[in-house]
Amino acid sequence: PGISATNATIAIGQQKFAAPELTTWTSSDPTRQLKAGHVAGDNQIVLDKSSIAQKWSATDWRQLVGRSVTVSYQTFDQKGKPVTVTRALTVAGIVDSTSEVGLNAVNYNTMQAMRSAARVSTQPTFVTVRIKSREQNQIVVNEINHLSINGKQPFAATSIAATLDSFNTYVNIAAKVLAAIAGISLIVSALMIIVTMFMSVSARMREIGILRSLGERRRDIRRLFTSEALMLGIISATLATGLSYLAERGLNHALAKLTGGYALVQIQLSNVIAVFVIAIIIAWLAAILPARRAARANPIKALAAE
Incomplete structure (x- = not known):
């Protein structure tokens, strides 16, 4: 059981500091902090x-340990009068x-004694529950939320796991939206490769005619333009991967204080491989029609092209 109060004031000598929340220390508060x-x-x-502490003294805040402070906050008695x-x-x-x-916290006995002396309710305002097994987390949360006492449901349970599930839901939605945008970008890039390759074929007709006259076969011409398209795909994938790594490092550095040093953005090896595979496939598909046109060009007309 725990008791929480809001808008407390902590007086240290002649100085007063606002504590938005005064609560009881529970097992969910890690001692490593x-x-x-x-x-x-x-x-x-x-x-x-x-x-x-640091507002009291930016350098000697550790000297507060062992000092006496006066804690006070406003609440209401059973008649609704402020106390x-x-x-x-x-x-x-x-x-x-x-x-x-x-976190400004006392133990449960101290909070009860404070409220008892002021003649206000000493009933707990919240309860902290510890679960032995992580697999039982959601089961216990559901049991607490459906617990009925005298026909009423007095408790509403929340857990870090539930919060993470909600966060993951938002992340997945954002990922799908970004994936849709990326899909549109891939379609646009494929069209641009097709346009670029068709322009290259038109501009290099004389070169195609010379190659055919020297004995190059149609499939050789087709391979020439297909390989150029694949080179475009590999170069673009390399550039995209490099920019992504730079963006990853920049975002993680900017969010380091909020995430406690955890790398929120992570690029896996599987992501890099997928980028290269997709880039190569798109480049190859985009090169099929231009390469086919180049291979079917009439050598005599191609040689006469300007």
Whole structure:
């Protein structure tokens, strides 16, 4: 069980700092985020590093550990009247939270004692559940969401896995949209290769006539233009892969602070292979008609072409 309060004020000497949320420390709060001190015991508090400790002192924020602070926040009693819950607590530790609102936490006994002294409800406002097996995660979430007490459903469960599923859904939608745009680009590129090859055939008719007069067969002419188209495909795939790697490094560097150093954009070897295969296939298909036209050209008319 846990209790959470909003818009708390933490007074350190004559200085006051706003804590958007004051909550109880739960098992979901990792101790590895502690940068100084330890988890809060009775009548102790863990303060957020960026929003509280470093604002108190940018260099000596670790000196807060062991100091006394006054914590207060507004709530309502059973009659709906505003009540101020306040207590002097000792700083047990400093935590570097990844949450936007920061993490300022006491233990459950301390929060209950604070609220009891102010004569307001000490009932928990949330419950943290730990699951032994990852495979049971969604099953337990569904069970909690359908739990009924006196004909009511008092709990709504959320999990990191569910959040990741939603995030993956959005990523997949974005990937499909980008794939559709890429598909249109591939069609346009194929048409441009066809146009370029037809222009090349028209401009090189005299060359085709000379080659045919020297004994080159139709399939040799066809191979000549097909190989040129394949070279275009390989060069374009190489250029695209290089630009993609540069974009990957740039985006990951820009998003490093948001993702904690995790590479959000990743190009796999299978992606590179797929790009080269698709580029070669498109170039080959686009070269079929121009190469066929070049191979069927009349040698005599081709030699007379200007």
